[in-house]
Amino acid sequence: MSRVLVAMSGGVDSSVAAALLVEVGHEVVGVTMKTFCYSDTPGHGKTCCGLDGIADAKRVAQVLDIPHYVFDVEEDFTRDVIDDFVSEYAQGRTPNPCVRCNSNTKFRDLMSRGRALGCSFIASGHYARVEHAAEGSRILRGLDVSKDQAYFLWGLPATLVPRLLFPVGALTKDEVRRRARSLGLVTADKPESQEICFVPTGDYRDLLRKRLRAHPALAPGEIVTSDGEVVGRHEGYGSFTVGQRRGLGGGFPEARFVLEIRPESRQVIVGTREELFQDEVVVAELNWLDDAPEPGEVVQVQLRYRARPVGATVEEVGESVRLELAEPAAAITPGQSAVLFDGDRLRGGGRIVRAARTARVG
Amino acid sequence: MEPIYLDYAATTPVREEVRDAMVPYLSGTFGNPSSIHRWGRAADDALEGARAEAAAALSARPREILFVRGGTESDNLGLLGWCGAQRALGVTPTLVVSAIEHPAVLAAAEAARAQGAHVEKVAVSPDGALDFDAAGHALGRGPALASVMWVNNETGLQLPVAKVVELARERSALVHSDAAQAIGKVPVDVREVPVDMLSATAHKIYGPKGAGLLFVREGTPLAPLLHGGGQERRLRPGTEDVAGAVGLATALRLAAAEQRTESARLAALRDRLAALLDASIGGLRINAAEAPRAPHVLSVGVEGIEDGSALVMALDIEGVAVSGGSACSSGASQASHVIRALYGAEDRRGTVRFSLGRSTDNAAVEWAAKVMSDVVARMRAA
Numbered sequence: 001m002s003r004v005l006v007a008m009s010g011g012v013d014s015s016v017a018a019a020l021l022v023e024v025g026h027e028v029v030g031v032t033m034k035t036f037c038y039s040d041t042p043g044h045g046k047t048c049c050g051l052d053g054i055a056d057a058k059r060v061a062q063v064l065d066i067p068h069y070v071f072d073v074e075e076d077f078t079r080d081v082i083d084d085f086v087s088e089y090a091q092g093r094t095p096n097p098c099v100r101c102n103s104n105t106k107f108r109d110l111m112s113r114g115r116a117l118g119c120s121f122i123a124s125g126h127y128a129r130v131e132h133a134a135e136g137s138r139i140l141r142g143l144d145v146s147k148d149q150a151y152f153l154w155g156l157p158a159t160l161v162p163r164l165l166f167p168v169g170a171l172t173k174d175e176v177r178r179r180a181r182s183l184g185l186v187t188a189d190k191p192e193s194q195e196i197c198f199v200p201t202g203d204y205r206d207l208l209r210k211r212l213r214a215h216p217a218l219a220p221g222e223i224v225t226s227d228g229e230v231v232g233r234h235e236g237y238g239s240f241t242v243g244q245r246r247g248l249g250g251g252f253p254e255a256r257f258v259l260e261i262r263p264e265s266r267q268v269i270v271g272t273r274e275e276l277f278q279d280e281v282v283v284a285e286l287n288w289l290d291d292a293p294e295p296g297e298v299v300q301v302q303l304r305y306r307a308r309p310v311g312a313t314v315e316e317v318g319e320s321v322r323l324e325l326a327e328p329a330a331a332i333t334p335g336q337s338a339v340l341f342d343g344d345r346l347r348g349g350g351r352i353v354r355a356a357r358t359a360r361v362g
Numbered sequence: 363m364e365p366i367y368l369d370y371a372a373t374t375p376v377r378e379e380v381r382d383a384m385v386p387y388l389s390g391t392f393g394n395p396s397s398i399h400r401w402g403r404a405a406d407d408a409l410e411g412a413r414a415e416a417a418a419a420l421s422a423r424p425r426e427i428l429f430v431r432g433g434t435e436s437d438n439l440g441l442l443g444w445c446g447a448q449r450a451l452g453v454t455p456t457l458v459v460s461a462i463e464h465p466a467v468l469a470a471a472e473a474a475r476a477q478g479a480h481v482e483k484v485a486v487s488p489d490g491a492l493d494f495d496a497a498g499h500a501l502g503r504g505p506a507l508a509s510v511m512w513v514n515n516e517t518g519l520q521l522p523v524a525k526v527v528e529l530a531r532e533r534s535a536l537v538h539s540d541a542a543q544a545i546g547k548v549p550v551d552v553r554e555v556p557v558d559m560l561s562a563t564a565h566k567i568y569g570p571k572g573a574g575l576l577f578v579r580e581g582t583p584l585a586p587l588l589h590g591g592g593q594e595r596r597l598r599p600g601t602e603d604v605a606g607a608v609g610l611a612t613a614l615r616l617a618a619a620e621q622r623t624e625s626a627r628l629a630a631l632r633d634r635l636a637a638l639l640d641a642s643i644g645g646l647r648i649n650a651a652e653a654p655r656a657p658h659v660l661s662v663g664v665e666g667i668e669d670g671s672a673l674v675m676a677l678d679i680e681g682v683a684v685s686g687g688s689a690c691s692s693g694a695s696q697a698s699h700v701i702r703a704l705y706g707a708e709d710r711r712g713t714v715r716f717s718l719g720r721s722t723d724n725a726a727v728e729w730a731a732k733v734m735s736d737v738v739a740r741m742r743a744a
Contacts, residue, residue, distance in 0.1 A: 003679075029679060069675045115744035117676050118737075 103155025243331025
């Protein structure tokens with residue numbers, strides 16, 4: 001059996017992940033990352049990542065009789081995740097902080113700490129699977145389709161994959177909770193953490209206001225149709241994301257959605273639902289877990305968490321990748337992830353830079 | 363290999379003699395020392411016996427011993443109680459503390475500053491020298507109290523308390539010393555080194571946690587921090603912990619009696635550990651190596667590993683229990699205030715503190731050195 005470092009957030013999934021590893025006889029070392037301090041926001045009701053998470057993880061580790069340590073990654077997390085989050089909104093994009101944290105902070109830190117602690121494997125409570133075979137290791141989608149989190153893992157260092165374990169990836173959430181209850185873990189019935197862990201108020205604009213102060217993203221600007229007609233005003237493009245309907249005012253003959261954000265002119269471009277559909281995506285900041293896709297290759301791309309993957313042809317590969325979608329997709333959002341799959345197998349992905357509508361779209 | 367404990371500076375197990383001495387006062391002689399009846403008298407008798415025993419171990423007089431609930435409380439009562447007494451007289455007190463004091467002293471001094479006291483923090487060099495010019499200057503500024511620890515908890519460094527006392531005497535100032543890490547490791551005698559106040563705690567010397575004392579030389583002005591009954595000359599109200607006091611007194615007596623032989627044994631083991639580490643790990647610094655040091659602490663700085671807490675975790679997994687800077691500051695990746703004070707804020711060596719105690723033997727030290735050198739090699743490769 002091996003020495004395994006397991007990241008315990010204090011939630012039920014990673015608690016059960018740790019328990020399952022203990023059950024099969026691994027020498028398990030639990031760690032919780034202190035990413036963010038809630039001291040500025042008294043009375044918050046967060047379920048994960050914060051100090052309550054640390055306390056819960058510690059109690060679970062005590063029940064499992066494994067060592068538990070706290071890694072303070074607050075500095076890295078602030079730089080790589082929170083600062084990036086704010087700067088993306090400032091540039092009119094919609095960030096994906098959980099991806100960013102997995103890619104730049106969490107797993108990188110686990111990898112180096114794990115090596116330092118003599119651990120052969122790194123484990124987490126993600127709903128994904130990893131298959132270790134002679135010809136290589138690969139990340140697969142979790143078996144519970146409704147909980148699958150492989151989408152969030154595209155940015156992991158490829159060198160880490162052979163050392164990964166996702167113990168709950170073959171279970172359903174109900175099974176995980178059942179296991180937790182039968183083990184008497186304090187985290188068994190904890191609610192899901194939905195919001196962004198460092199936005200305790202649930203409204204990311206509070207964070208933007210605090211961090212950006214007087215910034216064009218928070219200054220009033222025009223709401224403009226795709227034909228260039230000014231149809232209203234907004235209180236700052238930082239409050240908008242592509243596909244959003246809220247905050248555009250009424251009075252349109254049919255529903256309007258945000259199509260695009262133009263930070264240089266502070267304009268929010270709106271249009272009809274039909275106009276939201278696009279069929280070309282450019283993706284950068286690429287990361288491949290095995291070979292990069294070849295031009296002309298047909299792949300499946302997932303453009304949002306919980307979205308159905310769509311077929312796409314790879315047009316250009318380099319610093320960025322251009323994908324031509326087999327069918328148009330709605331609200332392709334710069335800053336979000338484009339994640340490539342081959343069936344259940346996670347291939348890698350990148351950040352969406354821009355999307356376009358070619359003549360092929362009706 | 364069984365896990366080995368090398369963190370005696372964090373806390374120690376209660377030794378058998380201490381436990382045996384305490385047991386009668388938990389359920390049998392359980393009375394409240396303030397009660398008039400026979401149960402009360404029996405408890406009071408035990409309490410005063412403990413006071414006399416504790417006083418004797420320090421060459422103090424019984425009435426100079428205040429029982430409190432541990433080292434932190436003792437430091438706070440010494441510093442803030444003295445400042446309070448000065449303020450009651452309408453004068454602004456001055457506190458002079460070394461830069462490497464325990465957080466209980468540093469934070470108490472900060473609290474005093476917030477209440478209007480002058481606070482001067484005095485530098486210490488790695489060879490154990492204190493900035494006497496700065497200390498002397500500050501101590502000459504009206505009513506002043508120096509607080510200089512006898513032995514530093516993170517490095518074992520011994521501060522020149524006797525010289526501070528001389529300096530203070532010449533300026534009619536007083537001296538408090540936190541001796542939590544000194545008792546049982548170096549001679550601590552308030553007649554030989556006539557400090558005005560001294561703090562001690564039982565759990566560092568094989569006594570129970572939550573039992574401490576403050577020695578207060580007769581005539582030293584002190585105001586209470588807590589208010590309630592008349593216990594401990596009104597300076598520490600609250601029903602006394604008789605069993606704790608008995609445990610503390612027994613631990614103090616044994617520590618003083620065994621100090622000379624145990625210190626020699628520990629010093630030899632510490633030097634052996636230092637030599638083994640030095641031989642197997644490049645870029646190792648023995649912290650405060652040039653200073654006079656208590657025999658139970660070996661603090662090392664490891665080049666190429668910035669985060670001492672990561673080393674502590676790695677050692678723990680391999681079965682060697684140590685501390686980073688100190689147990690209180692672990693979890694923080696920044697160097698402790700002590701290492702920064704001694705070696706500058708730019709120091710990038712991860713710190714590990716080995717601290718030795720009664721059950722430490724040659725085999726433990728050799729095993730720890732082996733594990734440490736393996737872990738350092740692995741971490742440097744990572």
